[in-house]
Amino acid sequence: MTLTFHKTDIQRIFDHCAAGLPNESCGMLAGRDGAVEKVYCMKNAKPGPDYYEMDPEEQFRVMKDIRDAGLQMIGLFHSHPTGQAYPSSVDVAQAYWPGTQLPNYPDAVYVIVSLMDRSRPVVRGFSIEEGKVTEVALHVL
Numbered sequence: 001m002t003l004t005f006h007k008t009d010i011q012r013i014f015d016h017c018a019a020g021l022p023n024e025s026c027g028m029l030a031g032r033d034g035a036v037e038k039v040y041c042m043k044n045a046k047p048g049p050d051y052y053e054m055d056p057e058e059q060f061r062v063m064k065d066i067r068d069a070g071l072q073m074i075g076l077f078h079s080h081p082t083g084q085a086y087p088s089s090v091d092v093a094q095a096y097w098p099g100t101q102l103p104n105y106p107d108a109v110y111v112i113v114s115l116m117d118r119s120r121p122v123v124r125g126f127s128i129e130e131g132k133v134t135e136v137a138l139h140v141l
């Protein structure tokens with residue numbers, strides 16, 4: 001399993017995450033067959049240096065836009081302003097409906113951008129299944 005990005009989309013993600021500092025930033029990735037075709041930079045409805053929550057209404061609009069475009073929601077991204085590009089325990093917990101093992105977004109890749117070194121952001125992807133974190137290779141075209 002891999003996820004492929006256009007270089008310009010990765011740059012948009014980095015710019016969005018930098019603009020959100022010192023708080024986390026977030027967004028969704030739409031595409032097909034592991035190829036990201038559209039990046040949605042979204043607002044952090046509960047901004048914090050180690051927290052994000054998508055705005056439900058914006059999320060709803062984005063999901064509709066993705067469906068209307070004939071694409072699929074294949075990933076989510078968020079930043080870690082001062083942490084590693086690796087899912088936190090909160091990220092793992094939030095991958096599921098509260099109190100269940102039902103994934104919020106089955107098959108979605110969780111992309112995390114670390115801004116620990118702001119001049120050199122690090123981006124990595126993961127799948128979170130049954131509480132287990134597995135790295136997904138990211139390719140930039």
Ligand SMILES: [Zn+2]
Nearest residue numbers: 080087088091
């Ligand atoms: Zn996180």
